[in-house]
Amino acid sequence: MLFMAEQKKLSIISFSGDFDKLTAVFTLATGAAAVGYEVNLFFTFWGLDALKIKQGRSAVGKGFLPKIFGLMMGGIKNAPVSRLNFAGLSPRIFRFMMRKKNIATLEELFDAARLLGINFYACEMAMHVLGLEKEDFIPEVKDVIGVASFLKISENGQTLFI
Amino acid sequence: MLFMAEQKKLSIISFSGDFDKLTAVFTLATGAAAVGYEVNLFFTFWGLDALKIKQGRSAVGKGFLPKIFGLMMGGIKNAPVSRLNFAGLSPRIFRFMMRKKNIATLEELFDAARLLGINFYACEMAMHVLGLEKEDFIPEVKDVIGVASFLKISENGQTLFI
Amino acid sequence: MLFMAEQKKLSIISFSGDFDKLTAVFTLATGAAAVGYEVNLFFTFWGLDALKIKQGRSAVGKGFLPKIFGLMMGGIKNAPVSRLNFAGLSPRIFRFMMRKKNIATLEELFDAARLLGINFYACEMAMHVLGLEKEDFIPEVKDVIGVASFLKISENGQTLFI
Numbered sequence: 433m434l435f436m437a438e439q440k441k442l443s444i445i446s447f448s449g450d451f452d453k454l455t456a457v458f459t460l461a462t463g464a465a466a467v468g469y470e471v472n473l474f475f476t477f478w479g480l481d482a483l484k485i486k487q488g489r490s491a492v493g494k495g496f497l498p499k500i501f502g503l504m505m506g507g508i509k510n511a512p513v514s515r516l517n518f519a520g521l522s523p524r525i526f527r528f529m530m531r532k533k534n535i536a537t538l539e540e541l542f543d544a545a546r547l548l549g550i551n552f553y554a555c556e557m558a559m560h561v562l563g564l565e566k567e568d569f570i571p572e573v574k575d576v577i578g579v580a581s582f583l584k585i586s587e588n589g590q591t592l593f594i
Numbered sequence: 595m596l597f598m599a600e601q602k603k604l605s606i607i608s609f610s611g612d613f614d615k616l617t618a619v620f621t622l623a624t625g626a627a628a629v630g631y632e633v634n635l636f637f638t639f640w641g642l643d644a645l646k647i648k649q650g651r652s653a654v655g656k657g658f659l660p661k662i663f664g665l666m667m668g669g670i671k672n673a674p675v676s677r678l679n680f681a682g683l684s685p686r687i688f689r690f691m692m693r694k695k696n697i698a699t700l701e702e703l704f705d706a707a708r709l710l711g712i713n714f715y716a717c718e719m720a721m722h723v724l725g726l727e728k729e730d731f732i733p734e735v736k737d738v739i740g741v742a743s744f745l746k747i748s749e750n751g752q753t754l755f756i
Numbered sequence: 757m758l759f760m761a762e763q764k765k766l767s768i769i770s771f772s773g774d775f776d777k778l779t780a781v782f783t784l785a786t787g788a789a790a791v792g793y794e795v796n797l798f799f800t801f802w803g804l805d806a807l808k809i810k811q812g813r814s815a816v817g818k819g820f821l822p823k824i825f826g827l828m829m830g831g832i833k834n835a836p837v838s839r840l841n842f843a844g845l846s847p848r849i850f851r852f853m854m855r856k857k858n859i860a861t862l863e864e865l866f867d868a869a870r871l872l873g874i875n876f877y878a879c880e881m882a883m884h885v886l887g888l889e890k891e892d893f894i895p896e897v898k899d900v901i902g903v904a905s906f907l908k909i910s911e912n913g914q915t916l917f918i
Contacts (some may be wrong), residue, residue: 440907440911442907445618445622445754447614447615447618447756448676452771452801452802453771456769456771456800456801456917459881459903460769460903463902463903463904463907464903464904464907466904467904467907469907476618477614477618478614514772535881535884535885557621557697560697561697578625579621579622579624579625579626580625580626580628580629583602583604583625583626583629583631583752586752587602587752590907590910590911590915591752591753591754591915592754592769592915592916592917593618593754593755593756593917594771594917607780607784607916609776609777609780609918610838638780639776639780640776719783719859722859723859740787741783741784741787741788742787742788742790742791745764745766745787745788745791745793745914748914749764749914753914753915753916754916755780755916755917755918
């Protein structure tokens with residue numbers, strides 16, 4: 433501790449599946465990784481939706497109810513904005529504004545996060561409730577972990593819940 | 595600091611009264627307590643609803659307006675989901691899914707939190723605004739505190755706002 | 757580190773423009789500043805709305821789409837409550853309840869934050885997306901910064917995302 437410079441660390445519990453909050457997650461994550469931080473993203477509940485391979489409103493998950501939730505959630509490309517959503521119009525306007533301003537869109541930030549070596553973790557319990565399996569997620573998901581492991585991974589750093 | 599191993603600490607400001615967010619609060623809290631963390635939960639605003647003795651939509655609180663809010667809020671058993679709530683159907687589906695999968699429901703997590711010796715604090719200011727008194731809460735509420743005390747309690751640990 | 761007492765630090769990413777969450781931001785911020793903390797507020801997305809000079813629903817921002825968002829957002833005086841908003845009635849009830857109880861209202865907390873020397877930062881990227889310039893904000897905004905700078909400013913303290 434006293435003799436070696438520890439790598440700085442940012443860990444985010446990505447709970448929300450909202451477009452604007454996911455944008456915040458990936459902006460913070462890529463920004464931190466770009467300046468040398470170790471970045472750990474722990475996806476849980478609605479946030480798990482961002483990790484699904486099969487994007488769009490698809491019946492992913494085993495069992496009837498998980499399928500219903502899968503159909504209602506639409507993956508990262510259909511993530512709604514947390515406010516003023518206007519039936520899906522608002523995320524499109526944001527995407528348009530971001531593209532016009534040459535700012536990375538959510539999908540680009542997501543790709544950047546993968547390239548920057550950010551660690552993606554999926555929450556075991558939420559996957560179990562929603563009937564999702566590791567195979568339903570993009571291969572970049574490093575591990576399926578529980579709370580105890582996440583606390584261990586995130587200790588001695590900054591941790592946010594978004 | 596250098597000679598004694600400090601107990602790890604997780605503190606959560608539980609602001610939201612949403613079913614899914616409360617589930618996140620108690621999952622993190624019990625998970626952390628189970629691996630030896632000191633856990634402090636600071637309930638404020640909508641989060642205070644989870645601590646009420648009189649569950650269900652009841653006119654708790656002194657004065658007309660607090661009573662109105664008390665009636666609208668329904669306690670931990672009526673907590674809505676932050677998204678896709680469908681007039682209260684969604685929490686029931688979640689509960690059903692959690693029970694089917696043998697995962698602890700919110701009420702069970704809540705009970706586990708009490709058994710694990712997690713510290714419950716209620717926010718003085720929010721109680722004052724909402725016209726709530728310590729007697730309106732479950733006896734496990736250790737203390738009614740303000741921001742300064744919470745900061746002191748939570749320092750040198752991980753702190754989340756949920 | 758070993759010989760000097762570091763000033764305690766609280767940093768908040770103020771993402772939400774909701775009345776209740778902004779109240780939480782400013783209650784925590786002023787409470788921390790009052791007991792000697794260094795407090796840094798980083799406003800982004802909807803949170804930027806709280807910093808606008810031109811309060812009320814006004815077409816601030818360059819370009820057509822930013823103006824639309826400016827009109828829809830109403831500044832700190834029109835911030836909606838995140839739940840049970842009832843078309844703007846709820847914030848008024850809260851204000852009424854807070855005034856009746858002699859608790860600082862959001863505007864008073866905001867003014868207190870300025871007097872207490874709390875640091876206000878605006879998020880560069882979000883300003884760019886929303887077409888906002890530094891001149892659109894109150895003069896207390898110390899700087900327009902990005903994620904890397906915020907991480908530097910907030911390190912070794914408690915950081916919350918609200």
